[in-house]
Amino acid sequence: MSTTTFVLAATSSEVLNVIAAFAGGLVIAGALVWAVQLGMRVRDRELPRPTAEEQPHLPDTGPVHEERELREPDEVPHAEGRERLLPHDLHHAGSRRSEDQHRKRWLPGKSGSFGGGGIGHG
Numbered sequence: 001m002s003t004t005t006f007v008l009a010a011t012s013s014e015v016l017n018v019i020a021a022f023a024g025g026l027v028i029a030g031a032l033v034w035a036v037q038l039g040m041r042v043r044d045r046e047l048p049r050p051t052a053e054e055q056p057h058l059p060d061t062g063p064v065h066e067e068r069e070l071r072e073p074d075e076v077p078h079a080e081g082r083e084r085l086l087p088h089d090l091h092h093a094g095s096r097r098s099e100d101q102h103r104k105r106w107l108p109g110k111s112g113s114f115g116g117g118g119i120g121h122g
Contacts, residue, residue, distance in 0.1 A: 070103070071095040 073095050079085050 070098040070101055072098045 074091075076090070077085065079089075
C-alpha cells in the first residue's frame with residue numbers, strides 16, 4: 001500500500017471518531033435536558049413552600065433553655081416466687097430527681113481505670 005492509502009484510511013477513521021463523539025455528546029445533552037424538565041414537573045406537583053407567617057416563631061417569653069438535673073434510676077423489681085421476671089412484669093423505666101444535685105467529679109489520680117492516669121510507680 002502506498003502512503004496516500006494510509007493517510008486516507010487514517011483520516012476516514014478520525015472523521016468517524018469525531019462523528020461518534022458528537023453524536024454521544026448530543027445524546028448526553030438531550031438526557032440532561034430531559035432530566036431537568038422532569039425535575040421541574042415533579043417540583044410543580046409538590047406542595048408550595050411555607051410563607052414567612054407560617055414559619056415557627058420564638059415564644060413570647062424568649063428562647064427555651066436547657067435544664068440540667070441529676071436523676072436516680074428506679075430499681076428493677078425482684079422476682080417473687082418465680083424463676084424470672086418477664087417483660088410484662090416490669091413497669092416503664094422511670095427515674096426520680098436526685099436529692100444531691102452536685103455533679104460527681106473525678107479526683108486526680110483516682111480515675112478507676114487501668115492506665116487512666118495517676119501517679120504510677122517506676
